[in-house]
Amino acid sequence: MLSTSPSLDALISEFARLPGIGRKTAQRLAMYVLKRPREEAEQMAAALLHVKDNVRTCSICCNITEDDPCSICSSTRRDHRVICVVEESNDVFAIERTNEFRGLYHVLGGRLSPLEGIGPDDLHVRELLDRSREGVDEIILAMNPNVEGEATTLYLSRLLKPMGLRITRIARGIPMGSDLEFTDAATITRAFEGRIAL
């Protein structure tokens, strides 16, 4: 459905391209932008370009950063002998929010998925192997708990084990604050598999 303005149509198409945004939502967003003052649109446009111009990946951990190496990799207060491997930068934000993990990260940039044409060479695996060769004691694999995440975990553990490091994976189980009664059976089963002695 085309409006009477090609410019508006173009904006709707751009929004509709974003993940999780359908046509209807794109129209709503475009109408919102149209109604707001010009300065707001300028700010948004500038922010989009700024991100593209200034954000790059850290040459050590492959996380997104504006300074290379990133603030985590260059921190002297963090434990450089422990690396937590995650799929995406978002996962780093999630773990950092806890303020618990004091080691470093490695962002793979995805997970194995032949369906999407993603093999080991499309991920930052080589970089991980390179930095694991010295000064590292433990590698924590923190992939998402789904089929692709599991496959990636297995792939990396087989690759890393011969290097004589301690390889661990994060536990899968019942989220804190939730009731057993309302937890799905698969999660409960996994939690039983991962039970620990007291």
Place this chain on the structure above:
Amino acid sequence: MILNRLRISNLRNHGHTEIECPEGTLLLLGENGAGKTTVLEAISLLCTSRSFVTHQDRSLLRREADRYQIEGWFTSTTSSRRSVSLVYDTDPGRKQIEMDNALLPAAADLIGAFPLVALSPQHRPITAGGPGERRSFMDFIISQLHHVYLMDLIAYRRALRQRNALLADSDRRPADVRSTLEVWDASLAESAVRILRRRHRFVEEFVPYLLEAMRSVIVQREEVALRYISSMEIDPFAETATDLYRERLALRMDTDIRRGTTTSGPHRDELEILLNGLDVRAQASQGQHKTVLISLKLAEYRYLHTHLDEPPILLLDDVFSELDDERLANVLQLVDGLGQTFITSANHATLRFFPQGKAQNMTLRLENGVVRELAEVA
């Protein structure tokens, strides 16, 4: 499980339909295209997130509508009140399901909470069609009982699609096949072994139910048997089954690479139905197909009822059109002893055999997606 009230909006030719359902049998009469089956589809969607007619959500939309909604209010055997609301919107183009007013993360979470058995002309391929039809029949029963089984099936299919994609692309990415195939094999093996165990157990448990159902559907003696034929020759109950499974996969790697797909596993297995020692699919007569199908469904009903402690809801869609009066009366008699049942029929003779004088039964007439007339069968 009893469905007390059903509300449908914009589903096929139904604009807005609301039905207060009887606890016994609801008979829906009407011409073809009147919207009888749609009521049953709506119930199936509520209980299983799927219609037994189509898997395309969009095709269920009423003309010119961009959103359909189905709501149901249930009472379980333990008298607890349950509710389900299912909404499909063309934007974002997927279903959203709320159970007891809480949004479900996945449609799979609904399976098993509202046990359901459906029999319609769409189920004929269970006895007459390819192995996939019988696997679905079996998988759906087990999934309603064991949520973990459903999770394993979903994981297996996902890993299978990934492995097949890798195999199909093996010419262009030979290095990836060498370095990652075993990872997908391990993932497949883990869920496949659990699936095989559960299927074997199911077949063993289900046979007595099928025998009993056959006996109540037909008078003459016919020997019915089930045989699970696995494409992967391993004993799934062996302690090392997962390792054996991986070894078998590895042995067939060359074949799989050449064919560009995974040639063995639970997705290639067959559940053979034998009648007097002969394969029903290839050898049975028309009449035998009907008898076996009705028996399978009756056995499904009783099996689920026993294992869930909750009588399933029974849907019988247009199953009477081809039955003679005697069989029709016989099936209605059988159904009368089961839980809540929804029946559609274009055949008004059905009414003659419909158990009379029961307050918990009700007849409705449908016309163009509208409930035209409400006649209590006194």
